[in-house]
Amino acid sequence: MQKTNSSLSKSRFNKREFGREVEDLARRLVVESGYVILDYNWHFGRLLELDFVARSPDGVIVFVEVRTGNRIIPGSEIISYKKRERIRLGARIWMKSNGINELQNFWRIDLIIYDKLSGKFTWWKGVI
Numbered sequence: 001m002q003k004t005n006s007s008l009s010k011s012r013f014n015k016r017e018f019g020r021e022v023e024d025l026a027r028r029l030v031v032e033s034g035y036v037i038l039d040y041n042w043h044f045g046r047l048l049e050l051d052f053v054a055r056s057p058d059g060v061i062v063f064v065e066v067r068t069g070n071r072i073i074p075g076s077e078i079i080s081y082k083k084r085e086r087i088r089l090g091a092r093i094w095m096k097s098n099g100i101n102e103l104q105n106f107w108r109i110d111l112i113i114y115d116k117l118s119g120k121f122t123w124w125k126g127v128i
Contacts, residue, residue, distance in 0.1 A: 050091065
């Protein structure tokens with residue numbers, strides 16, 4: 001788990017703009033940690049969406065879900081089972097559509113939570 005501060009005020013944005021800004025800051029956090037962004041705001045149909053996909057410094061493909069909340073809680077508790085399954089399915093479809101064999105490559109799904117009260121990000125690696 002990695003934490004970082006951010007100066008983001010929800011009062012400046014509507015809900016959609018605030019969400020976009022949080023995702024942009026989360027991507028910046030990931031890039032500053034040595035990751036390379038491979039894709040972002042990827043959609044497959046209306047139900048499958050990945051916030052962004054990155055490659056870690058050690059070559060792991062990382063699918064990142066970004067959330068906001070009022071407190072820090074484990075990733076498995078902030079995302080419903082149905083949403084976790086959609087993220088897993090989206091990851092598999094993304095890999096297939098990009099010619100990546102999921103059985104021959106290391107990959108994981110991370111959760112980055114922005115706590116609106118503290119202004120901090122918490123990065124849960126491999127929690128979904």
